[in-house]
Amino acid sequence: MAASWPFIGRATQLAEIRSASRGVVVAGPPGTGKSRLAAQAVHGLDGVAWARATAAAAEIPLGAFAPLLPATPPAGNPLGWAAAALRAPVLVVDDAHLLDPASAALVHHLVTRGGTRVIATLRSRTPVPDAVLALWKDDLVPRLELEPFSLEETEAVLEAALGGRVEAATVARLWRASQGNVLYLHELVLSGILTEDGDVWRWRGPLTITPTLRETIAGRIGELTPREREALELLAYGEPLGADLLAVLGSLDAVQHLEDRQLVTVQPDGRRLQIRLAHPLYGEVIRDGCGVLRARTMMRRLAQAVTEAGLRRREDVLRVAVWRLDSGLPGDPGLLLAGCERARVVRDLELAVRLGRAAVAAGGGTPALAALGTVLFYTDRHTEAEDMYATAWAAEMTERDRTDLGVQRALNLTVGLGDVPRARAVLEETTRLARGDGARQGILIMRAVLAALTGDVAAAEDLLARTRDLGPLSPHGERMIGGADAAVLLARGRAAECLARVAEVRAGLAKEPDAMRSLSAALIGHAANAALLLGDLDTAERLADEGYDLGGRFGSWTRAVLEFGTAKARVLRLRGRLTDALAWARDTVARLPATGVLAGACLGELAHTYALAGDLAAAEEALARAEATGMPIGPYVVLPLRFARAWTLAGRGDAAGAVDLCLETAESALPCDVPFALHDVVRLGRPDLVSARLAALDVRSPLVALFARHAAARDGAELDAVSEGFERLGLLLYAAEAAAQAAARHREAGLWRGARAAETRAWRLSQRCQGARTLALMDLDVPGLTPRQREIAVLAAQGLTNREIAERLVVSVRTVANTLYAVYDKTGVNDRAALAALLIR
Missing domain, CATH: 1.10.10.10 (Winged helix-like DNA-binding domain superfamily/Winged helix DNA-binding domain)
Incomplete structure (x- = not known):
């Protein structure tokens, strides 16, 4: 890890400074890299003088320039003497807002006199001497406002400093913690919170700050009155806090002074004013300075005030539960359970686990065990979740609670532990204990979901029919059966119907945005795959991004990150953006647990992309890891590995073996996956083996129709048209391969002009595919081979x-x-x- 921070970005600002003939004023918040930017701008120039202003030197006339001036001033005009003594062609004045009046006047004089280019840095939103203010107010030099780093700039500087990729969720977390402040970002990295996981850097564990960063922030906060300190401590433990609540706690007057000092921000929220610390790291330093007893006092005051106000906001239950728990007050099982549920909904899953454990310890009984099992499921602690469910299962409970517990337990056994037989056994036992039609319907729907997951679509359809035969469903049941319908429609290859069903169910869920996140994730996943089957890559990518965001802040819901990170990588691969696809696939794989159901899907996508890029050793390594860590419960985790293995065989020169594997895969695949398996045979050069099957597929999709046309193409002109069709859909790799095949057909027919045009088109498209190496594209390197x-x-x-x-x-x-x-x-x-x-x- 680089201790020296690389200079990345700021190219526009750098060019502006270098092109300013008379000079420039660079302004910005503390830590945005003003001094570093100025240093970079004058790097390599001769005769550069530096004047660094400080608060201490501001007490002395010309104090900032003392190192640059002769020891004894003359008796006459000191300003003219100082200007004459400074013969540097370039003068950098750092922290010009701290200049004493004489030094400020000297800077103004040097600019107006000419002959010296002045680059001054200063802190924005801070009083400055009149002579410095006049520099840009009177249009003597331009003022350049330097903003904190954006998320993209933060990613660039992190990867340059660390010499490798940084996980997207880690970049987001560091950007939020630092607010784009370069100094804070540097110190956070130096604190050692990042670890290299494979070839990806990740943030694991709690935030830690270096002594340097703590001292820097403490210096920024400065001296505080007792009331100001109290207000900051309340915010450190409770932000955001409403102005009305701070008024009740007696700290509102102090907050007004803190706002003037830019230590807090006040933002409208409906009819309320919400107050936060001006920077997230201020809270870390303030809490660090509180003793245990004082911290508990602050949290108890907050809990009492919000409780007395009536817990009016959705987050209040969660906040009060945490304050009471952290302040050592006796545990209230009901409050802790409500807080656990709210933390789960907002995807603060580690907090949800903590509150769930506290609820169990406080005597919450069976409801607490079930709730804790559920949040453990979401945090991929599936064995521990099964222990909680099994313990709760032995207790007495209502039929509704028994049904909910059985359904959730079966889901954990299937997608968490890969134990499909035990999941079915749990559902059978739940069925025996159920009496009402509503309970039976819920169980049948879950059985249908498990059947679809394991590839038994016919059984899923039968179970859904039996569900409806029992009578009308509850609103909850309607939503659940809608998700199962979408899964079955997708599996059958009825992509448009799947998208319509998803839209219908999601419209109902939109009325309760915090409800049923798991169902939302399943629906988005079905819709993304349906969009891919239709060849609508834009919609598929948008849905993948939407699903990825369900992972919550910094990707705490790992399953969503794994599923939709893989979906994003697949879309990028189909677009031909192999480098970008590999980046997403590697980031995703870095989040895989030691063993898990999703290993096949994630590692299969990674291996597939490696194989297309020609890195066959990496592809085989990913496949071996999948075999060792995966749980092959159904097609959606098995087929990605088979596709990847086929293209790895092709890369090793075994095209016949790759074709055989694709044909074998098509025999056992679900209808939605068959078109891709058969089309891979076309891409591998054997359209004669699959053209009839592709033409006969009962899958209504523009993309599948294009697959069939590709297989049936018999001359170069038809393949040219196919290539154009793939390009219109955004499938650039397929388009390049079809163009390369068209060039070969044109050559065989002696149509040399057509061959050259198709070859040029194939080459142009392949250049946009970020290093793709497939058999069809080999003709571009070695033309004319059969x-x-x-x-x-x-x-x-x-x-x-x-x-x-x-x-x-x-x-x-x-x-x-x-x-x-x-x-x-x-x-x-x-x-x-x-x-x-x-x-x-």
Whole structure:
């Protein structure tokens, strides 16, 4: 990790400073890098003088310039003497807001006199000497306002400093903690809160701050009156706080002074005013300065005041529960359970677990055990969740509670522990204990969901029909069956109907935005996959981003991060943006638990992209990890691995093996996945094997229709049209491959102009695919090879002997030798080493 912070970004500001002939004033909040920017602007220039103003030097006339002036001033005009003594062509004045009047006058004189270019930095929203203010007020020099780093700039500087990728959630968390302040960001990184996980940097554990950062922030806060300190402490433990609440606590007058000092912010929230600390790290330093007893006193005062006000806001229950717990007050099981539920809804899952454990310890009984099991499920502690559920299961409870517990327990067993038989057993027992139709309907819906997850679509359809036969459903049941319907429609390849059903259910959920986050995630996932099946990449990517955001602040709901991070990577791969897809896939894989159901989907997508990019060793490593850590409960976690393995085989030169695997996959895949498996066979050069099947598919989709057209294309012109169709949909890799195939068909027909045009188009498209290396694109490097010649050329380039190639492809050694002779003739190389160099290039 670099101790020195790299200079990243600020290119526009840097150019503006360097182009300012008379000088410039650079203003900005503390820590935004004003001094660093000025230093970068004058780097490499001769004759640069620096004057650094300080509060102490402001007591002495010309104090900031003392190091630059002769020791003894003359008896006459000191301003003229100082200006004459400063012969530097460039003068940098740091912290010009702290200049004494004489020094400020000298700076103004140097600018108006000319001959010295002055670059001054100062703190924005801070009083400055009149002579400095006149610099930009009188249009003598421009004023450049330096803003804190944006999220994107924060990511760039972090990756430059750390020398590697930083997880997106970690970037967001660091940006929020630092508020884009470069100094604070630097110190946070130096505190050691980041760890390298594989090739991705991640933030794990609590926030820690360095002594330097603590002292810097304490200096920024400055001296406080007792009332001001009290107000800051209340905010540190309770922000945001309403102005009315602070008035009750007797601290509103102090807050007004703190606002003047820019230590707090006041923001309208409806008819209320909400008050926060001006920077998140202020709270860390303030809390650090409170003893245990004082901290408890503050939290008890907050809990009492908000309780007496009536817990009017949704977050009040959660806040009071935490304040009471942290202040050592006796546990109230009802309050703790309500706080646990609210923390789960807002996806502060670690806090939800903490409150759930406290509720159990406080005697919350079966409801507390069930609630704790649920939040443990959300935090991927599935074994512990099953322990909570099993303990609760043995107690007496209402039929509704029993049904809810059985359904949640079965879900944890399936998608958490991969134990489908036990999940089915739990649902069967729940069914035996249920008497009412509503309870039975809820159980049948969950059984249908599990059937869809494990690939038994017919059973899922039957279970949903039985559910409806029992009579009208409750509003909750209608939503749940809507999610199951969407899963079945997607599996059947009825993408448009799936999207319509999702829209219908989500319209109902929108009336309760905090309810049923798991159902929302499932619906968004179904819709994203349906959009992909239709070839609507824009909608699929938007939904993937929306689902990723369900993970909550900093991705605390790991399952959403894994599922939708993988979905985002898949969309980017289909767009041909392989580098971007790899970045998302690697970030996602870094969040995988030691074992889990989603390992197959996440690692399969990573391996698939590695294979397309030509990094076959990395692809095989990802596949091996998936085999060791995954739980193959159904198609959605198994098929990604099969697709990835096929393209890894193709990359190793075993095109025939890749084709066989794709055909085998298509035999057992769900209808929604069959088109992609069959189209991969087309991309691997064997459209004759699948054209009839693609044409006969009962899947209504513009993309699937284009797949069928691709397989049926018999000449270069038709393949040109197919390539244009893929490009219109945004599938650039498919478009490049079809164009490369078109060039080959044109050449075979002797249509050289068409061949050159298609080849140029394929090359142009492939350049946008961020390093894609597939068999179809090999023609761009080695034009004119037949599929068999390409296959043998790749194997020979990998060092296989003629006999080894013959055994792998089940042909004669003579056939291999003759084919290689033709390859050498077409490529102009003489041996395997030269052939390998050509193919690698």
